Amino acid sequence: MTVKKISVNKKVCKKRVCAYIRVSTTNGSQLDSLENQKQYFENLYSNREDIEFIGVYYDRGISGSKDKRPRFQAMLEDCRAGKIDVIHTKSIARFARNTVTVLEISRELKAIGIDIFFEEQHIHTLSSEGEVMLSVLASIAEDELRSMSGNQRWAFQKKFQRGELVINTKRFLGYDVDENGSLIVNPEEALIVREIFSLYLEGNGTHRIAKQLNEQGVATVTGAKWHDTTIRHMLSNEKYKGSVLLQKYFHDGVNGPKKLNKGQLEQYLIEDNHEAIISKADWQAVQDKLSSRKWQQGRNKTYRFTGLLKCQHCGSTLKRQVSYKKKIVWCCSKYIKEGKVACQGMRVPEVDISNWTIASPVTVIERNKDGKKYYSYSGQESTDQCSSSGQEENQGSCLLSGIHRPRRTAIKL
Structure with a gap:
């Protein structure tokens, strides 16, 4: 084989x-x-x-x-x-x-x-x-x-002490950087900055200014939408008066979170560093107004319905406002910030809901009947319960629906 x-x-x-x-x-x-x-x-x-x-x-x-x-x-x-x-x-x-x-x-x-x-x-x-x-x-x-991170921070600290700028102009409007690293005014962006400061000094709030800029199609420095926080940051930016505050923020630890410097590290203020867009007098007037509003908000942080009322259209929280006739109304916060493109909004007079007793967030429901507006909220015993400024004072609420009337009559008898 x-x-x-x-x-x-x-x-x-x-x-x-x-x-x-x-x-x-x-x-x-x-x-x-x-x-x-x-x-x-x-x-x-x-x-x-x-x-x-x-x-x-x-x-x-x-x-x-x-x-x-x-x-x-x-x-x-x-x-x-x-x-x-x-x-x-x-x-x-x-x-x-x-x-x-x-x-x-x-x-x-x-x-x-x-x-x-x-x-x-x-x-x-x-x-x-x-x-x-x-x-x-x-x-x-x-x-x-x-060790390298510590060395870099030491180097930046020495630059700050010498008055050398470490600035990213892509994070704020109004300025560019020349070949020497100095701030120079960007004419087109400077117009937007001046308009914002002017509107605020005229009495417009940060929400209204942001809403107006969005409606006009004005772009932010990053191309995003304007918000009230964006406006507040711009109004408090010292660079617009020609000064520079170095080391406003710092990183906590190696690659740690970025934090606002509230005295943890030394800061360095350089006056008249570059051409101003806003005069020092106007800039200071804006700071005084910002401080005043912040103080007032601190005193009146909460009201009876603060955080409890929600918009029936978008679910956003209703915010307390005082109208030009000194009437208190609760308005959709999303509508205030972004306008009709975001929510059709609602304005609820506080006098119409003054008899409500609520302890947890509810959605406000608005109904029109015979040319009058009536308000109720989610979770009420009857959707027909409502409040109206046109009702008589001796009525605690609207008429109950037919299914509840016999019970009411029995109680009266």
Whole structure:
């Protein structure tokens, strides 16, 4: 019996490898470095028969302490989809500078059999000693970041002390920056700024000014809609009188939340730094008016129906207003801010609902009958119960519906 040897062509299972690169700035030298690193990885894997090189994922100008890096997240999604077996990166610091992030991601990928290779530290996360080494080195990378952040803050502090500006003019109207970094007036935007200050000094509130600008189609600096908060920020911006207050805000911790500086750090005021759009007298008059309104709002923060009445059309809270005839009305807050395009609005005279006793938010329902407006609210015993300014004082409410009249008669008898 003759035995023939049969050769079997075994299919080689290639590992799918990708590379990740991160550069923290977008200047020329860093961009050159990025291209060199991409070329390095492409040359490294181009002739490997046992590896299928997926490509290079890279992020530019984003800190390694942040998880929300677009290409970094895209790479992780491809890993979860089973498209990648190995991530090759130069070092832990290039991958992430947050110990928690490094460990969480490495553990997640390890659970689905994906290896991360850190070339500089020569660590494979799938190896038995990988996580221990990774914990130590990631902590060192995080300490490095904290030290760098402290150095940057120190550098900014010294700039502030020297009176050097660190300003983003894309966040407020009225000014551009010249080649020397100085603020120069933008004539078109300055007209909008002057109009806002003028309207406020004439007696218009921030809600009304925002509504008027939206109706006129005037764009904000970011292209968004105008809001009362936007107007208030503009009115209190000292740059419009030619001054600059440095270090208004600060970041609490490494990549921490941005907070308003209320004395935690030193501030520096530079007077007559640039050309003013608003005179100092008008700017101060606006500040006095803002302070006065803020004080009044602090004294009268709550009223009987504050936060309890909702608009039947859009569900927004009704806000208390005093009309020009000194009558108190409750108006839809959304209508006040955004106008008819957002809600048709409603105006509820307080005298018509003065007999209501409510402890939790209700929706106000408005009905027209014989040319008069009647008001009720959701959850009342009868939808026919209502209040009207045309009723006699000895009537506590409107007539009950027919189904309740026999009970009322019985009580009278």
